[in-house]
Amino acid sequence: AQSVTQLDSHVSVSEGTPVLLRCNYSSSYSPSLFWYVQHPNKGLQLLLKYTSAATLVKGINGFEAEFKKSETSFHLTKPSAHMSDAAEYFCVVSVGNTPLVFGKGTRLSVIA
Amino acid sequence: EAGVAQSPRYKIIEKRQSVAFWCNPISGHATLYWYQQILGQGPKLLIQFQNNGVVDDSQLPKDRFSAERLKGVDSTLKIQPAKLEDSAVYLCASSLSSSGANVLTFGAGSRLTVL
Numbered sequence: 001a002q003s004v005t006q007l008d009s010h011v012s013v014s015e016g017t018p019v020l021l022r023c024n025y026s027s028s029y030s031p032s033l034f035w036y037v038q039h040p041n042k043g044l045q046l047l048l049k050y051t052s053a054a055t056l057v058k059g060i061n062g063f064e065a066e067f068k069k070s071e072t073s074f075h076l077t078k079p080s081a082h083m084s085d086a087a088e089y090f091c092v093v094s095v096g097n098t099p100l101v102f103g104k105g106t107r108l109s110v111i112a
Numbered sequence: 113e114a115g116v117a118q119s120p121r122y123k124i125i126e127k128r129q130s131v132a133f134w135c136n137p138i139s140g141h142a143t144l145y146w147y148q149q150i151l152g153q154g155p156k157l158l159i160q161f162q163n164n165g166v167v168d169d170s171q172l173p174k175d176r177f178s179a180e181r182l183k184g185v186d187s188t189l190k191i192q193p194a195k196l197e198d199s200a201v202y203l204c205a206s207s208l209s210s211s212g213a214n215v216l217t218f219g220a221g222s223r224l225t226v227l
Binding site: 032034036041042043044045046049051090094097099100102103104105 | 115116145152153154155156157160168203205210211213215216218219220221
C-alpha cells in the first residue's frame with residue numbers, strides 16, 4: 001500500500017524567505033502525487049500535481065515541487081514566503097484508481 | 113462553476129445522538145467522497161461513490177456510520193449513535209471520475225463536536 005510521510009509537523013519562516021515543506025512517499029508503482037493547502041475554516045485546495053510527466057511541477061501562488069524517484073521525495077518549495085501562505089499543507093499520494101492517501105500535514109507559519 | 117456545497121457547517125450534539133451531513137458535488141462529477149479529518153491529522157477516506165454505487169467503504173465504521181447517494185448526485189452521511197471520538201471535520205469532495213490522477217474538489221467541511 002502507498003503512504004506519505006511529511007517530515008515536519010510545523011515550519012516557521014520569515015516573510016520574504018524561502019519555503020521548504022518536505023514529503024517522502026512509499027509506493028510499489030508509479031504514483032500520482034499532489035500538494036493540497038488548507039486555510040483555516042476553508043476547504044482543501046489543490047496547489048499542484050505530478051502524474052509522470054515533467055518531474056518539476058509548477059503550481060499556483062508561486063509554489064513548485066520536484067519529483068525525485070531516487071529519493072522517493074516530492075518536496076514543496078516557494079522562493080519567497082508571503083503572509084497569505086500561512087496554512088496547513090498536505091502531501092497526497094495515489095496509485096491507479098486507489099483512494100488518495102494524505103499525509104498528516106505541515107503547518108506553515110509566516111512571521112512578519 | 114459552483115463548488116462543492118456542504119451543510120451544516122457546524123454541529124454540536126451529545127454522545128449517542130444522531131447527526132446527518134449533506135453534500136452537493138460539482139455538476140457532472142461522477143465520483144463523490146466523504147473524508148473524516150480529526151484535529152491534527154490528515155483526511156481519511158470514509159466512503160467513495162461512483163455515480164450511485166459504492167466503490168470503497170472499507171474504512172467506514174458501518175455499525176454507526178451510513179451514507180447514501182441515491183440519485184447519483186447529492187449525498188448524505190449519517191452517524192447514529194455518535195461517540196466522542198467522532199468529533200472531527202467531515203469533508204465532501206467530488207471529481208470527474210475515480211482515476212487516481214483526477215483532481216478532487218473539496219467542500220468547506222462540516223465540523224462536528226460530540227459532547
